[in-house]
Amino acid sequence: MSPAPASPDESLVDPGSTLTRSQRLDRLPFTRKHGKLLGASGIGWALDAMDVGLISFVIAALSVHWGISKGDGSLIASAGFAGMAIGASVGGLLADRIGRRSVFALTLLVYGLATGASALAMGVGALIALRFVVGLGLGAELPVASTLMSEFAPARIRGRVIVWLEAFWALGWILAAVIGTFVAASGPTGWRWALAVGLVPAAYSLVVRWGTPESVRFLEQKGRHDEAESVVRTFEESAGPGTGSATDPVAGASTTVSAVAPAAVGEVPAADAVRTGGIWSKALRARTAGLWAVWFCINLAYYGAFIWIPTLLVERGFSLTQSFTFTLIITLAQIPGYAVAAWLIEVLGRRWTLTVFLAGSAVAATCYGLADSEATIIAAGCALSFFNLGAWGALYAIGPELYPTAVRGTGTGAAAAFGRVASMLAPFLVPVLVVAGGQVLAFVAFAIAFALAAAAAFTLPEQRGRALAE
Numbered sequence: 001m002s003p004a005p006a007s008p009d010e011s012l013v014d015p016g017s018t019l020t021r022s023q024r025l026d027r028l029p030f031t032r033k034h035g036k037l038l039g040a041s042g043i044g045w046a047l048d049a050m051d052v053g054l055i056s057f058v059i060a061a062l063s064v065h066w067g068i069s070k071g072d073g074s075l076i077a078s079a080g081f082a083g084m085a086i087g088a089s090v091g092g093l094l095a096d097r098i099g100r101r102s103v104f105a106l107t108l109l110v111y112g113l114a115t116g117a118s119a120l121a122m123g124v125g126a127l128i129a130l131r132f133v134v135g136l137g138l139g140a141e142l143p144v145a146s147t148l149m150s151e152f153a154p155a156r157i158r159g160r161v162i163v164w165l166e167a168f169w170a171l172g173w174i175l176a177a178v179i180g181t182f183v184a185a186s187g188p189t190g191w192r193w194a195l196a197v198g199l200v201p202a203a204y205s206l207v208v209r210w211g212t213p214e215s216v217r218f219l220e221q222k223g224r225h226d227e228a229e230s231v232v233r234t235f236e237e238s239a240g241p242g243t244g245s246a247t248d249p250v251a252g253a254s255t256t257v258s259a260v261a262p263a264a265v266g267e268v269p270a271a272d273a274v275r276t277g278g279i280w281s282k283a284l285r286a287r288t289a290g291l292w293a294v295w296f297c298i299n300l301a302y303y304g305a306f307i308w309i310p311t312l313l314v315e316r317g318f319s320l321t322q323s324f325t326f327t328l329i330i331t332l333a334q335i336p337g338y339a340v341a342a343w344l345i346e347v348l349g350r351r352w353t354l355t356v357f358l359a360g361s362a363v364a365a366t367c368y369g370l371a372d373s374e375a376t377i378i379a380a381g382c383a384l385s386f387f388n389l390g391a392w393g394a395l396y397a398i399g400p401e402l403y404p405t406a407v408r409g410t411g412t413g414a415a416a417a418f419g420r421v422a423s424m425l426a427p428f429l430v431p432v433l434v435v436a437g438g439q440v441l442a443f444v445a446f447a448i449a450f451a452l453a454a455a456a457a458f459t460l461p462e463q464r465g466r467a468l469a470e
Contacts, residue, residue, distance in 0.1 A: 021216050021232045026155040033238035037152055038161060040212050041145045042168035044108055047201040048141050049172025050179070051115055051134065053306075053331075054194055055080060057180025057324060060310040061191040064320055070311075070431040072124050077307050077427035079128040083135020085420030091140020092147075092413015100148035100409065101214045103140060108205035111137025115198025134198075139420055143399070143412040150400035151215045151408070152235070158401070159350055159464060163342040163393035170334035170389060177328035180310070185320050217405040279403065279411045287402045288411065290459040294395060295419030297453035298358070301365065301446035302388055304426035309381070312430075312439060326374075330381035334389040341390035345397055349464040351457060354394035358454035360387035362447040369443025391453075401463040 019027070028034075059073040068076075087107070095103045114133040121127040146162055153161040184194040219228035279288045309330070313323035337357075344353045364383035371377040403411035433442040 021220065021228055024232055025152060025216060025235060028154055028235055028239050030154060030157060030161075031235060031238040033235045034152065034154075034161070037212065038149065038165060040208060041104075041149050042165055042171075043204065044104065044141060044201070044208060045145055045165060045168040046172035046175065047108070047204060048111070048138055049169040050176045051111060051138060051172075051198050051201070052080070053173040053176025054115075054179060054184070054198070055131065056307045056310050056327075057176065057184045058191045058194065059307070060314060060320065060323065061180075061184045063311060063314070065188045065191070066124075068124060073311065074427040074431065075128050076124065076131055077303075078424045080131040080135040080138070081303065081420050081423040081427075083132040083137075084139030085135075085417045085424060087136040087139025087141075087417075088143055088413045088420055089139075089417035090136075090413075091144050092409040092411070092416070094140070095144045095147060095409030095413065096218075096407065099214050099218055100144055100151070101209065101212050103144045104148060104212070105205045105209035107137040107141035107144065108201040108208060109137070111135075111141070112199055112202030112205065115195055116202065118198070119192045119195035135420075139416065140413070142396075143416045144409060146396045147400045147409050147412050148212075148215055150397075151217045151405075152213075155466065157346060159345040159394075159397040160342045162397035162400075163338060163345055166389075166393035166396045167335070167338035167342070169392065170331070170338055173331050173334060174328070177324065177331045181321070181324040181328055185324050217408075221405055279407050279414060284403065284407075284411070287460055288415070290456050291399060291402060291411075291415045292418045293456035294354070294358075294453045294460075295415045296422045297449040297456065298388075298391060298395065299419035300422035300426050300429075301361070301449040301453075302392070303423040304430050304449075305365065305368075305384065305388075305443065305446050307427055308430045312434070313377075316439075326378060326381070329378055330385050333382035333385040337386035337388070337390035338393050340386075341393045345394055346464065349462045350394060350398040350401070351460050351462045354391060354398060354457040354460075355454050357387050357391035357394060358450050358457055361391055362450035362454065364388070365443045365447040365450060369440040369447075388450075395457075398460060398463065401466070402460065 055077060059068075059076055062068045062076075063073060091103055091107060111134045114130050114137065118127060118130040118134065121130060146165060149165050150158060150162055179194045179197060183197075184190045186193075213231045213234070214227070216228045216231050219225070219231070278284075310323045310327050313326055314320060318326065341353055341357060344356075348356070361384060364380060364387050368377070368380035368384050371380045399412045399415060400408050429445075430442055433445055
């Protein structure tokens with residue numbers, strides 16, 4: 001008689017331990033290994049932001065040097081967002097099938113090569129086509145990177161770690177603003193040199209592919225238990241022999257290894273329900289609907305505002321250099337926004353932090369629409385940047401926590417893809433609103449979108465300090 005097969009849980013446990021591998025990861029302090037993973041993922045995130053940010057400066061530059069219309073500018077921006085919508089959905093599905101690391105590296109390669117090729121575009125049509133390909137890679141990279149980092153971060157500080165990952169977006173956008181100000185604005189061919197910098201992600205994809213570990217939870221889902229055990233042990237070895245406490249460089253305070261709370265009773269989606277209905281199963285449909293609503297509204301307002309800010313400033317009479325300089329100053333406010341969100345997310349929790357920052361974004365958007373001087377434009381713009389990017393950090397933290405491992409990539413990717421539909425509409429919406437009621441109407445519309453996102457965010461379940469659902 002053949003021996004009885006081990007139960008599913010037994011295959012996930014180290015023979016010398018009573019803990020699953022996921023529990024062993026959750027109990028670790030923030031180690032050097034976590035720091036390396038955060039850095040590797042964060043650099044990819046920053047390069048993504050740099051690419052997205054650059055196109056706003058390129059559109060402004062082309063409006064001066066090529067005389068393109070608002071319609072052409074909208075098509076260039078929306079082509080990238082159309083690619084992002086498809087990329088986010090497909091990337092999430094692939095991440096649940098072939099792995100988080102592989103998809104992460106592939107996305108960097110795709111959008112890096114396409115951005116470099118965009119620098120050679122000889123007309124608006126070619127630039128639109130290449131921006132669509134760029135978007136495929138950009139859209140897939142963000143939800144996959146946040147999912148990978150979420151599955152390694154210790155549960156006690158997981159939200160804070162993901163906000164710091166999202167904070168790399170500010171670094172990338174600042175880099176885009178610097179390149180836009182000093183390269184794209186340098187002359188008729190400056191925008192080409194700015195886009196040529198986008199080749200960097202293609203080279204970095206090799207670093208990600210060979211230097212980043214695959215998700216332990218994904219490996220277990222695929223039955224690759226030896227690989228999963230090896231990865232867990234490298235993180236445990238990084239923690240050293242005394243893992244009872246460690247200084248957490250992300251939190252900036254001492255953290256003690258302790259038991260991690262499981263998902264609350266009644267909040268863990270049943271495995272059979274997930275298998276039959278996926279992210280729209282009865283157990284998940286409410287959180288999926290709420291998450292999609294937040295993603296749609298925040299994309300509409302964020303990209304509607306920040307893609308057009310440089311061009312709208314030029315239309316108000318500021319020079320190209322002044323416009324780019326103002327945008328650079330406004331962008332710098334993203335960093336303290338992330339810092340405050342990273343602190344609050346483990347104090348107030350995910351839901352309240354996301355709601356508060358979205359509400360602040362609504363107020364700031366209204367103020368920006370009413371701003372009528374250099375000082376008020378910069379002040380309101382900085383407030384909008386502070387609150388909006390803090391909200392993005394909280395959103396990326398809460399998304400992966402809402403789904404079990406089998407559909408985590410799919411859930412986060414699908415929400416991002418739905419949000420990208422709004423980002424496709426936003427570039428076309430702004431010119432219409434500006435003609436109908438000026439910049440005041442445009443930014444009041446963004447304020448309403450932020451307010452609706454805040455209401456939807458408050459419907460999401462709170463997952464602070466809880467283990468990710470298996």
